[in-house]
Amino acid sequence: MASIDLTDVTLSFGGTRAVDRVSLSVPSGAFFSLLGPSGCGKTTLLRLIAGLERPEAGRIAMDGRVVAEGRSFVEPGERDLGMVFQSYALWPHMTVAANVAFGLEMRRIPAKDRVAEALAMVGLSHLADRRPHQLSGGQRQRVALARSLAVRPRLILLDEPLANLDAHLRQSMLAEFRRIHRQSGTTFVFVTHDQNEAMAISDLVAVMDAGRLQQVDSPQALFDRPASAMVARFVGAGRTVPVDVLGSRGGQCDLLLAGHRLSAPGDAPPGPGWLCLHARDLAIDPAGIPAEATGQRFENGMQMVHALLADAEVDIPSRAPVAPGAIRIGIAGGWVIAREGAPACHLSVASAQ
Amino acid sequence: MVIAEAWDSRATWRALENTLAASAGSVVISVVLGTGLALALGAFRMRGRVAMTFLALSPLLIPSQIMALAWIELAGALVPGPNPIYSGTGIALLMGVEHMPLVFIAVRAALKAIPADLIEAARIGGASQGAILRRVILPLCLPACGAGAALAFAAAVGNFGVPALLGIPGRFPMLTTLIYQRLNGFGPSILGQVAVLALLLVALAGAALALRALTLRLAVPVPQGRPFERPRASGMATAAVWTSLILLMVTPMLALMGTALSPALGVKLGLDTASLQNFAQVLDSATIRRAFVNSLLLSVAAAVISTVIALPFAWLSQVARNRAMRHLDWLADAPFVVPGTVLALAAIMTFLPPLPVLGISVYGTPAILLIAYLARFLPLALRPLSAAAASTEPALDEAARIFGAPIRARIARIFAPPVAAPALAGAVLIFMTAFNELTLSALLWSSGNETLGVMIFSLQYEGNSTGAAALSVLSLLLVAGLALALDSACRGREGILPWRD
Numbered sequence: 127m128a129s130i131d132l133t134d135v136t137l138s139f140g141g142t143r144a145v146d147r148v149s150l151s152v153p154s155g156a157f158f159s160l161l162g163p164s165g166c167g168k169t170t171l172l173r174l175i176a177g178l179e180r181p182e183a184g185r186i187a188m189d190g191r192v193v194a195e196g197r198s199f200v201e202p203g204e205r206d207l208g209m210v211f212q213s214y215a216l217w218p219h220m221t222v223a224a225n226v227a228f229g230l231e232m233r234r235i236p237a238k239d240r241v242a243e244a245l246a247m248v249g250l251s252h253l254a255d256r257r258p259h260q261l262s263g264g265q266r267q268r269v270a271l272a273r274s275l276a277v278r279p280r281l282i283l284l285d286e287p288l289a290n291l292d293a294h295l296r297q298s299m300l301a302e303f304r305r306i307h308r309q310s311g312t313t314f315v316f317v318t319h320d321q322n323e324a325m326a327i328s329d330l331v332a333v334m335d336a337g338r339l340q341q342v343d344s345p346q347a348l349f350d351r352p353a354s355a356m357v358a359r360f361v362g363a364g365r366t367v368p369v370d371v372l373g374s375r376g377g378q379c380d381l382l383l384a385g386h387r388l389s390a391p392g393d394a395p396p397g398p399g400w401l402c403l404h405a406r407d408l409a410i411d412p413a414g415i416p417a418e419a420t421g422q423r424f425e426n427g428m429q430m431v432h433a434l435l436a437d438a439e440v441d442i443p444s445r446a447p448v449a450p451g452a453i454r455i456g457i458a459g460g461w462v463i464a465r466e467g468a469p470a471c472h473l474s475v476a477s478a479q
Numbered sequence: 480m481v482i483a484e485a486w487d488s489r490a491t492w493r494a495l496e497n498t499l500a501a502s503a504g505s506v507v508i509s510v511v512l513g514t515g516l517a518l519a520l521g522a523f524r525m526r527g528r529v530a531m532t533f534l535a536l537s538p539l540l541i542p543s544q545i546m547a548l549a550w551i552e553l554a555g556a557l558v559p560g561p562n563p564i565y566s567g568t569g570i571a572l573l574m575g576v577e578h579m580p581l582v583f584i585a586v587r588a589a590l591k592a593i594p595a596d597l598i599e600a601a602r603i604g605g606a607s608q609g610a611i612l613r614r615v616i617l618p619l620c621l622p623a624c625g626a627g628a629a630l631a632f633a634a635a636v637g638n639f640g641v642p643a644l645l646g647i648p649g650r651f652p653m654l655t656t657l658i659y660q661r662l663n664g665f666g667p668s669i670l671g672q673v674a675v676l677a678l679l680l681v682a683l684a685g686a687a688l689a690l691r692a693l694t695l696r697l698a699v700p701v702p703q704g705r706p707f708e709r710p711r712a713s714g715m716a717t718a719a720v721w722t723s724l725i726l727l728m729v730t731p732m733l734a735l736m737g738t739a740l741s742p743a744l745g746v747k748l749g750l751d752t753a754s755l756q757n758f759a760q761v762l763d764s765a766t767i768r769r770a771f772v773n774s775l776l777l778s779v780a781a782a783v784i785s786t787v788i789a790l791p792f793a794w795l796s797q798v799a800r801n802r803a804m805r806h807l808d809w810l811a812d813a814p815f816v817v818p819g820t821v822l823a824l825a826a827i828m829t830f831l832p833p834l835p836v837l838g839i840s841v842y843g844t845p846a847i848l849l850i851a852y853l854a855r856f857l858p859l860a861l862r863p864l865s866a867a868a869a870s871t872e873p874a875l876d877e878a879a880r881i882f883g884a885p886i887r888a889r890i891a892r893i894f895a896p897p898v899a900a901p902a903l904a905g906a907v908l909i910f911m912t913a914f915n916e917l918t919l920s921a922l923l924w925s926s927g928n929e930t931l932g933v934m935i936f937s938l939q940y941e942g943n944s945t946g947a948a949a950l951s952v953l954s955l956l957l958v959a960g961l962a963l964a965l966d967s968a969c970r971g972r973e974g975i976l977p978w979r980d
Contacts, residue, residue, distance in 0.1 A: 203605030217597055232606050
């Protein structure tokens with residue numbers, strides 16, 4: 127039930143900026159995900175929120191109270207938060223119950239009932255007297271979660287909690303997280319490199335790359351309206367095709383793609399752009415744009431045809447196999463953004479008009 | 480018959496009682512000192528940590544007879560009247576200090592293995608630094624502490640140098656000194672009776688090591704992870720550690736130096752009276768010079784041969800995963816279970832009769848000393864090598880096998896280069912330990928084959944304590960010089976020398 131506000135938070139390790147002037151707000155009670163490829167700084171950002179790292183610059187506030195800025199720093203134990211570590215970090219010399227009771231004892235709260243309640247919430251009441259090494263990975267995960275829940279924190283931080291679990295366990299733990307989030311009403315901040323996990327569970331997702339924040343949005347908006355090429359490619363196996371934006375009006379852009387004119391949603395200025403596409407936007411269509419099929423794979427009962435469209439790779443779903451060679455692709459949807467780093471004016475724009 | 484005789488003897492019972500009491504006392508001291516120092520140096524950041532660690536480990540480099548001499552001089556200088564160190568308490572104190580590094584090393588290794596997130600989880604739970612130490616760090620070190628204590632007990636039971644120098648004049652017989660005195664007094668004819676005492680020693684040490692194995696098996700497995708970040712120690716704590724290290728490790732050596740420099744026993748030492756005549760006298764003796772050379776040759780041979788044996792041995796047991804060799808690996812640890820006195824006895828019993836085929840006896844020759852040294856010190860070469868070998872990637876050797884490399888090439892070109900540094904460090908450690916060896920030498924030396932340890936012991940025994948001190952200082956300087964040379968060679972490379980971790 128805590129809101130978090132980060133303003134220009136920066137932290138470097140050995141010259142590289144792990145977190146680079148990140149500003150974001152996590153609304154109270156949200157299920158908030160930090161998503162990005164490994165090494166993008168998402169775990170460092172989580173550790174900054176936890177108070178396990180100190181920012182070099184910037185401000186971190188929780189519920190409007192500054193917890194880190196300049197010389198002022200609130201120790202992690204005083205931030206009223208829980209954390210589930212990637213390794214679970216269960217103390218091996220303590221029983222499950224003692225692990226869960228630890229935080230309560232530190233806060234001088236009578237532990238017995240709260241431990242029972244937290245273990246019941248994760249469905250592990252029968253294992254209270256076991257040691258961590260006697261538990262399976264999924265059970266350890268639940269103990270780690272119960273340990274965080276027992277102190278009823280304002281905020282729970284989860285650092286890649288599913289990374290060490292089997293694929294089928296992940297799905298059931300995700301459902302568990304969602305249920306417990308609803309039940310407890312606590313703010314959850316969830317770090318993951320797996321966009322499926324983040325998209326499936328979150329109210330809001332922040333996509334990071336190379337220490338910088340790329341976009342903070344709802345999963346639907348990230349999928350439909352990526353703010354950068356990185357986000358477009360990272361989310362939902364998206365593809366980006368180079369296009370020339372001729373003009374835009376009322377949320378639609380006129381484009382030139384491989385010499386063909388078409389219209390797609392977006393709000394990019396005239397000049398070089400990216401057309402961001404997902405498989406759902408594409409189909410084999412004799413009236414479409416010419417492309418070159420290079421191969422295919424079988425997935426979810428469909429053939430996914432690999433093709434080169436304007437020298438960019440795209441995947442097109444098809445019911446029937448397609449022979450390599452020339453094909454035509456119909457485009458319905460997509461999202462147009464400006465192409466960073468390219469010259470603002472492109473010759474072909476003038477020649478097309 | 481023989482067993483019943485020895486069993487009935489009151490002297491045996493007294494020695495057993497004394498051994499148990501002094502060893503138990505020494506373990507308490509070892510555990511308190513070793514755990515305290517390991518926590519101070521391993522859980523906090525302190526200025527001068529390498530120097531402190533070196534001092535904490537220095538009892539490993541200082542042979543027990545020299546340590547005993549130094550403390551005799553220190554206690555004699557501090558306390559007027561009869562020297563209180565010649566007692567069971569004195570023996571317990573000294574053995575406690577001497578075996579402290581065994582606990583220190585075990586606890587330090589356990590501390591280093593605690594993953595950071597266990598500490599961070601406690602911080603998030605709101606634990607203070609004190610609570611983290613009490614509730615997380617200490618309990619996780621407890622099994623290592625128990626294992627180190629068991630090792631310290633086994634070492635104390637088998638210790639000869641300290642009880643020989645303190646217990647014999649102090650009339651506090653222990654099992655090791657009783658064996659020595661019986662053999663010295665009656666000669667090999669009493670071997671049978673003495674063997675019973677030796678069995679008692681083995682049983683005690685064996686029990687301690689079984690306890691150690693049990694402790695390690697019952698300990699919960701600690702997950703792996705990056706090591707935790709250590710908070711800076713307060714100035715007070717740093718000062719306290721320095722003070723205790725200097726009091727326990729440096730002042731006795733200064734007292735020893737003082738005696739070595741004093742012109743005559745009982746003359747007050749001052750800048751004007753200090754003289755080097757004790758050193759001159761010691762070096763003037765042909766016997767002592769011969770002992771120097773003997774010890775030098777023996778220890779170099781022990782170091783070189785041990786390493787040469789250990790290299791293929793470690794390869795076979797760790798890389799080639801040879802089953803028979805893995806059992807032998809365990810067997811090579813036997814000298815830790817078998818106290819030196821017992822090993823010496825076994826050597827006498829085995830090699831007193833003439834060797835088959837050759838028809839000559841190695842008893843009374845330097846060969847018996849070398850054989851015993853090898854049996855004693857092989858583990859010192861094998862341990863670091865097996866550890867290094869166990870951590871090498873087996874695929875490296877398999878890749879060489881794919882190319883059809885013969886075993887010789889696989890050992891020499893794939894296995895040896897990365898483990899060369901720990902092997903060299905092990906060899907130098909063997910040299911330093913063997914150079915001042917006393918326990919084996921005391922029973923196996925013969926006229927013309929004296930060793931340095933025996934020389935120091937007999938000088939003190941004859942009452943020439945200034946001479947003994949001078950010779951001790953000389954041999955310590957040699958060992959310290961070697962340690963410093965090794966240290967500068969290993970600077971920047973961690974994990975090879977025990978004090979640079």
